[in-house]
Amino acid sequence: PRVAAVVDASASACVTRRSTSRTASTSALGAAQTAAGARAVRGGWITQRRTPTVREPHRATPERQDALGGQDFIYSQRSGVEEELFKGSVLGVDADVATGEHRESGLRTFSNVGDGFYVPERFMQRVAVHVAKNILNDSGGIPVPTPLILGIWGGKGCGKTFNVELACKAMGLTPIVTSAGELEDRVAGEPGALLRRRYLRAARYTRETGKLCCLIINDLDAGIGKFKDDLGTVNSQITHGTLMNICDNPTMVSEGTVWRSDFKNKNARVPIIVTGNDFSKLYAPLTRDGRMDLWYWTPSTAEMVDMLHALVKDDGLKKSCCETLVAAFPNQPLDFFGATRARVYDEAIREMIFNVGLADLNDALVGEEKQRVTLDTVDISLDALLRCGRELAQEQQNVNDIQLAREYMRWQEPEELANAQAVERSRQDRPPPTMEIDVETQQLLDDARAKMLQASERAAAEAPPAPVEEEEPEIEALPWRVENIGEAQRLYESGVRVLDVRPVKDFNRETLKGALSTPAAVRTGGLSDAVDTPDIEAMLAAIAADKKFADKSSPIVVFHGAEDSAAYHVDALHALSKVFDDVIEVDGGLPFYLKHFTPSGKRRPRYVGYGSENEETFWTASN
Template sequence: MALYHTFNLTDLTSFHLTKHPKLISKPSSVFSKVSPFAVRSVATSGDSNGEGTSSESVEKAKKKLSEQSAWEAKDAEGNDYLYRLGKESENMNIAVGARAGVIDDLFVGDFLGKDSDIVFDYRQKVTRSFEYLQGDYYIAPLFMDKVVVHIVKNYLAQILNTNVPLILGIWGGKGQGKTFQTELIFQAMGILPIIMSAGELESERAGEPGRLIRDRYRTASQVVQNQGKMSCLVINDIDAGLGRFGNTQMTVNNQIVVGTLMNLSDNPTRVSIGQDWRESDITNRVPVIVTGNDFSTLYAPLVRDGRMDKFYWQPNIDDIINIVHRMYEKDGLSKNDVVSIVKEFPNQALDFYGALRSRTYDNSILKWVNDIGGPEVVGSKILRRKKDENLPVFVPPEQTVEALLESGYSLIKEQQLIMESKLSKEYMKNMDD
């Protein structure tokens, strides 16, 4: 069998098999059933000193998908354009998967819907709505003024000729309604906040909480950009996650979270979650609000003036009366009744007066349990009852001043027992006071 071959270079790393025209026109009679072919080598090395084709000419000769195709585009540095965009993308995870209408429609299928990640929509819904806040609530004017001013100042920071702290730290005694009052203000202003808790400030992986804060901050920025609604980042009980109490051990994540918050305060429009920097990647500035009980336990440079605007919240007697009156207004209690209850239990936090109302339900719930058959059948009656089986109607108790005062005395007694017993000293007798 005759073979036609041309070896231009000794580096034979790839071959193209082509039919030679002479062999096709004059096939051999002996090997008429064998298809003739020719072997031609193409040099793939960068050596262009020989007689072979240079790498530049081979690159030009390679057929492109399109003159305007982004798949083969190069950036100013000669690197692959799409690869660089991927490195600069803020989406460093695989949450989007194969999405219908975007890529690989053939493999999306219809069995689990059009998204390969069935919890994608759930992950994206990180904003907090306040549909459960139904009714008429009282917002303390001083509290509302401070929060509203901080939010507006941050959204107008570019046109204000002054330094605007990014973080507002609301601190004060326990149970004074810091978080609840903040949520009422968000609902009144139509704000969609991104809310975090102190439990998310620690992880078994180093750096994860800091990255989560930056990710949540960028998400709040995207709410402003994509939905056209105001947003902010809220971290509740920050001192529980970052505070130093006695001999509390400081972890790497604590340091990273503090450094992340300090960096956000100094550079609120340049926030990275791991992607390469891009000059056009500017994050919308969104305010940050943190709540806590004792900010003296936090890292001092974080709470310094210029980074954090601090607000100590201690409701006065008028605020307490107005808030509690709105709480009991639907129960038919007058403002004078509320005043008498507040004066009977002075120096109590706002959550104490809410616990009064909850305690009055105890006797009614016990009566309802006995009506359905006793504690032995509660599980089957509530969870495994038949569809056509109705539970006995629960009758809420009537809220009276006497019933609320009785509940208050019971709660005060429990508070005193906790303060006086201190059973931990009996368990650890060698513990210092």
């Protein structure tokens, strides 16, 4: 034990980290030797006076200028070493690659939306009721069918999208937002697959975190709507079909190439909220009752005043000023007043540019921090808002009144276009002109026709006889059915009797669970010189003697060895068809079936091969 103590003390005194400096290594070794040299002699045995050693964490000294602080490696991302490249904001823990700040997760938290905005009560109630109703329907709280989609539509700029975001933030709901531009892609089917992936992502988020989540699609009619002279695309059709399928089966949404058809692994139900301007441009079956809950949103004057007051209350404007502003522009949407408030800043910005100068504008805006110029406080008054509002309203009216396209393309006027169409119709209705032929020309035409007729008759007489095509014999219909492995699996799961006509050795080696051995051949020889001798009579005798086959009217499923049993399985099927009323052959036999199902009847994973195909479909470290 004393010798072990000495060894243990020497090992504990070793320093695990290396130093790039030879002097530092020598000092560390000397310190270890000095600690091991503190010994006392007792009874002739050398022992070490064990003194506790306190290890201080390594800290880089300010005088060290090397990149790693005197170490060959970094112990951890937070070890205290002052190093900017691999530990700071460039490539270290503070970089966006490590923190994940710029990674696309699809989830929106609306942290960029400030507080203090007003959401109309009926808008908030409509969104909250739709979300709660779908969640309750998923948990069995309500037994009535619930539309999965809430369709909020209305005029431009009335606050549909922004109010949906504010409502979600107020409810603590984390949505996945999809824009209309994502509903078209150069790859056919990708927008539909994108919606399925995002719907399932929201479903997983709800089950894994226990937080509300929904799917928001903005400007749906702009993405997949059918407008005048618009032929549509395959992606718009697939997107319509995808949304309808999700509405019909909200808890069985498939992803990728595997189509979910069982009820064992359901996903959570995720409410969907879509916005748009005119849902009459959508495919009518998508907007029918039961799939989409349509709601026309147009804010009242009081709601408009409350939303506007929440927007400008920090500017010192009272609610009465907002009422005056709304009354001055009664037909304008909410975004008009937001643009009016932004236009008030134009005068202050022009003054700032005049003071700085165009030559120094770059440094004043995006130059160094000390050279940048900030905007002075802008006084936003009711008079300024009214003046800017009248300017914006006048610009809107100019767009409607001064239509330069009518001047540039006058031929596209409705009246001129109607006149051109009438001229074209009269030209088409005009009878074709008649051509008079004189006697000499007519005689030449008749002679030419006669010569052509004679040449055709001469060519037909000199031509060899046409080969007689022999009629192909009609293929005799098989007295049994041939089904694929999918139908065979369904019959197997329903309890239909399964026969294996391969030799007994193959049956004992591997077969389907519950299958009955009725060998139609006898195998002799070993593995290298095996010979299968057909014996249909023995098979029929075994079936006649077995009481399990007393019922001849029930269907039976027959598995054979495919190519290995080509010499006898057709004769076996003919013989079985004379005994049983309904014989079903599995296409490809048992070898093909076992590529997709296990002997116990369970489907194999899509990426796992069977037998020799493992080397091709299942990648391991060896291949």
